[in-house]
Amino acid sequence: MTPAIEAKNLTKAFRQTGGLPWKRREPKRAVDDVSLRVERGSVVAVLGPNGSGKSSLVRIFSTLLVPDAGWARVFGHDVVRQPGAVRRHLNRVSVEASFFKEMSPWENMLYAARLYGDVSGRLRPRVEELLDSLGLQRDALDRPMKQLSRGQQQKVAIARSFLTSPSLLLMDEPTTGLDPRSKREVQHVLRELRGREDVTVLLCTHDLEEAEELADRVMILDQGRVLADAPPDQLKAGGRTLEDVFFALSGKEYEAEPEEVPA
Amino acid sequence: MIASDSIRLQAGALYGFIERQKNLYKRYWAWEVVWFVYSLVGVLSIGYLASGLEALGGGGAHFDVRSTELYLLAGALLWSYLSLVFMEVAVAIAWERWEGTIEYTFMAPVRRVTHLLGICTFALIYATVRSALVALVVVGLFHLDLSHADLGSAFVILLASTVPLVGLGIFTSILPLLSPEKGEQMTFAVQGMILLVSGVYYPLSVLPGPLRLLGAVSPLTYTLQGVRACLLQGSHVAAQLPVIGLLLAMGAVLIPAGLATFGLAERRAKRLGLLKRSG
Numbered sequence: 001m002t003p004a005i006e007a008k009n010l011t012k013a014f015r016q017t018g019g020l021p022w023k024r025r026e027p028k029r030a031v032d033d034v035s036l037r038v039e040r041g042s043v044v045a046v047l048g049p050n051g052s053g054k055s056s057l058v059r060i061f062s063t064l065l066v067p068d069a070g071w072a073r074v075f076g077h078d079v080v081r082q083p084g085a086v087r088r089h090l091n092r093v094s095v096e097a098s099f100f101k102e103m104s105p106w107e108n109m110l111y112a113a114r115l116y117g118d119v120s121g122r123l124r125p126r127v128e129e130l131l132d133s134l135g136l137q138r139d140a141l142d143r144p145m146k147q148l149s150r151g152q153q154q155k156v157a158i159a160r161s162f163l164t165s166p167s168l169l170l171m172d173e174p175t176t177g178l179d180p181r182s183k184r185e186v187q188h189v190l191r192e193l194r195g196r197e198d199v200t201v202l203l204c205t206h207d208l209e210e211a212e213e214l215a216d217r218v219m220i221l222d223q224g225r226v227l228a229d230a231p232p233d234q235l236k237a238g239g240r241t242l243e244d245v246f247f248a249l250s251g252k253e254y255e256a257e258p259e260e261v262p263a
Numbered sequence: 264m265i266a267s268d269s270i271r272l273q274a275g276a277l278y279g280f281i282e283r284q285k286n287l288y289k290r291y292w293a294w295e296v297v298w299f300v301y302s303l304v305g306v307l308s309i310g311y312l313a314s315g316l317e318a319l320g321g322g323g324a325h326f327d328v329r330s331t332e333l334y335l336l337a338g339a340l341l342w343s344y345l346s347l348v349f350m351e352v353a354v355a356i357a358w359e360r361w362e363g364t365i366e367y368t369f370m371a372p373v374r375r376v377t378h379l380l381g382i383c384t385f386a387l388i389y390a391t392v393r394s395a396l397v398a399l400v401v402v403g404l405f406h407l408d409l410s411h412a413d414l415g416s417a418f419v420i421l422l423a424s425t426v427p428l429v430g431l432g433i434f435t436s437i438l439p440l441l442s443p444e445k446g447e448q449m450t451f452a453v454q455g456m457i458l459l460v461s462g463v464y465y466p467l468s469v470l471p472g473p474l475r476l477l478g479a480v481s482p483l484t485y486t487l488q489g490v491r492a493c494l495l496q497g498s499h500v501a502a503q504l505p506v507i508g509l510l511l512a513m514g515a516v517l518i519p520a521g522l523a524t525f526g527l528a529e530r531r532a533k534r535l536g537l538l539k540r541s542g
Contacts, residue, residue: 014536030536059539062370066533087372098363100283102290107283114279115371117272144290 002076004168004200005038005061009070012056012224030056031067032224040167043194043201045215047208047242049255053224054204055095058170061202062092074168091166095173097153101146105131105156108145109163116164130159135185151182158186169193172204190214208242208254218242222250276373280381281388284355288389302343303397309339309464310405330495332405337491338463340401341421344394345428345483346454351386352432353450357439365440366538375529376522379436383429409494416500417493420486423510427482430517431457437521437528441537462487482513 011034013027031053038044046054059065060072063083071078077085099108109127113119128138134155140148145156154174161169171190175183191214193199205211211218212232220228220235220242227249228235235245246254288295313332359365368378402409435453439446460467460474461483467475478484489506492498500507532538 012536055539056536059366059536062366064366064369064533064538065536066530084372084374087370090370092367092370094363094366096363098367100287100358100362100364103283103286107286111279111283111286112367112371114282115276115368115373117268117275117372119275 001040003037004040004042005036005072005074005202006076007037007060007070007072008035010034010057010060010067010072011069012053012060012065012067029224031060033070034221034224034226035070036219036226036229038200038202040200041198042216043190043203043214044217044219045211046202046204046219046221047206047211047246048204048221049206051223052221054221055172056224057221058092058094058172058202058204061086061168062090062170063087089166090168090170091161091164092170093154093157093161093172093174095176097145097150097157099145099153099156102144104142104144105136105148105159106141108156109160112160113163118164127159127163130162131155134159134189135182151178154178155182155186158189167198167200169199169201170204171201173206174203175205175207175210187214212236212242220246220249222246272372273374273377276371276377277381277384280378281385284382284385284389287358299393299396302347302393303400306336306339306343306397306401307404310336310401314405329408333407333495334491335464336401336405336407337494338487340394340398341483341487341490342458342463343397344390344421345424345486346458347390347393348383348386348428348432349435349450349454351389352382353435353439353447355382355386356436357443357447360439360443360446363539369529369538375525379433379522379525380429382436383432386432387425387428411497412494413497413499414493416498416503417490419500420489420493420503420507420510423507424482424486426511426514427517428514430514430521431482433518433521433525437525440525440528440532457481457483460484482510482517485509485513 010031011029012031013029015027016025030051034053034057046057048054056065060067061074061079063079063086066080071080073079074086075089077089079086099105100111103111106124106127110119110123113123128141131138131141136152136155136159140152145153148156154177158171158174161171174190175186178186187210190201190203193201194214194216203211203215216231217229218232218235219226228245232242235242240248243254310332313335314328316331317326317328356365359368401407435450437446438449438453442449456477460470460478461481462470462478463483467478467484470478485506489498489503489510492503493500
């Protein structure tokens with residue numbers, strides 16, 4: 001069966017801006033020769049500190065970033081040559097809840113549903129059900145997004161990604177910046193996705209426990225390179241923690257600093 | 264079946280872009296009143312400039328203040344409408360850039376032409392409503408004599424001008440895509456250039472040669488010529504067919520060229536990683 005994601009020798013470097021034009025700095029490699037295969041229906045965690053290349057990888061799979069070398073396919077469709085076919089299958093939750101902040105959650109959800117051709121008379125009840133499952137009060141649905149807390153906004157972002165029923169969910173630090181209760185609620189929803197054959201999840205996180213608990217497989221990334229790719233139990237063989245594994249492979253302490261989230 | 268599904272999806276998305284803009288503007292209704300006053304003040308200033316020319320001793324024996332008022336007010340109203348369309352299209356893209364939602368738009372299974380046409384359609388509707396309200400006030404205040412005007416024909420020319428205008432709007436939207444910080448301001452520079460060369464407030468003949476050449480490729484030049492002929496001389500739509508044809512031909516070039524250039528800018532942004540706001 002065609003895997004949900006397949007990538008071979010993916011490489012992406014960014015020009016470093018600033019400084020004098022004749023003193024060009026070496027481009028920074030965000031993704032460095034990454035190859036991976038994510039089977040349908042699985043939950044794979046991409047674990048790494050800030051700047052390890054997690055978000056760049058997600059952007060490549062979501063057709064928002066063109067790799068310099070290598071290739072990537074989503075359900076067999078090349079992300080560069082067949083972006084339209086790729087987009088039908090996926091949705092993404094990013095670390096920053098990107099919305100039209102003046103609009104209400106309902107208006108943002110309605111807009112998202114229209115872009116995916118997913119509008120029916122049952123849309124409003126569906127949105128309410130989704131938000132209920134994420135623990136968001138109904139009265140928040142018609143208030144401008146800017147009046148909601150960061151946690152509430154992130155829950156709406158997650159609900160928006162579920163709304164379009166994607167076959168591939170790219171979740172880039174979905175729980176970053178959430179209070180402990182909201183984090184548990186989101187993790188509960190992610191846990192429910194495990195084992196569902198119709199949804200594949202690529203979960204980028206800096207949270208070791210989250211990766212260990214939610215994923216079937218953990219891929220450790222540092223400076224754009226894959227250091228390890230195996231089930232959590234296999235990585236932790238011999239009584240090691242994922243932190244120990246990271247230290248052993250990278251030679252440095254794991255810095256679990258969350259991504260900076262805009263207010 | 265697949266084709267009809269795709270058409271339905273694109274049509275729904277097109278409506279989604281218009282609805283999104285409407286929902287955004289709804290939240291700023293008080294600011295809309297301010298912007299309406301701003302547009303009105305701009306047009307009125309030009310109208311009173313025309314009225315004041317006689318008092319300043321300009322024009323000579325053959326100077327007709329009423330037709331000068333109509334000449335300049337037609338230019339001011341059309342400019343108000345056209346500049347609004349440019350600005351609103353650029354603002355829509357700049358807004359998406361600031362909110363970070365442009366990544367979600369680019370990630371959705373929506374064609375770029377649908378996205379841009381949706382934004383342009385809202386800009387056209389919005390600019391039409393705002394300019395029509397300004398026109399109502401102006402006609403009342405200046406007691407403009409439109410008895411010789413062929414308003415229907417002027418409307419047809421205005422309708423034809425929306426085709427190249429959509430093309431120009433798409434070109435304008437490229438600027439905030441390239442730079443969310445400076446792109447929107449750059450649209451003012453583009454607008455200023457179009458204002459200078461298109462004969463909004465003066466006949467093209469007063470311009471030096473190179474600027475006149477630029478005016479000859481501006482769709483606004485022909486829109487103004489056609490609309491003024493209908494309003495001032497009562498020219499019928501049949502006599503304006505060459506102007507209408509030229510405007511449509513310009514649109515046939517500008518829309519695909521705008522889409523292609525937007526595509527290049529989008530690819531560049533994706534290559535250099537410029538779309539992300541953070542994270």
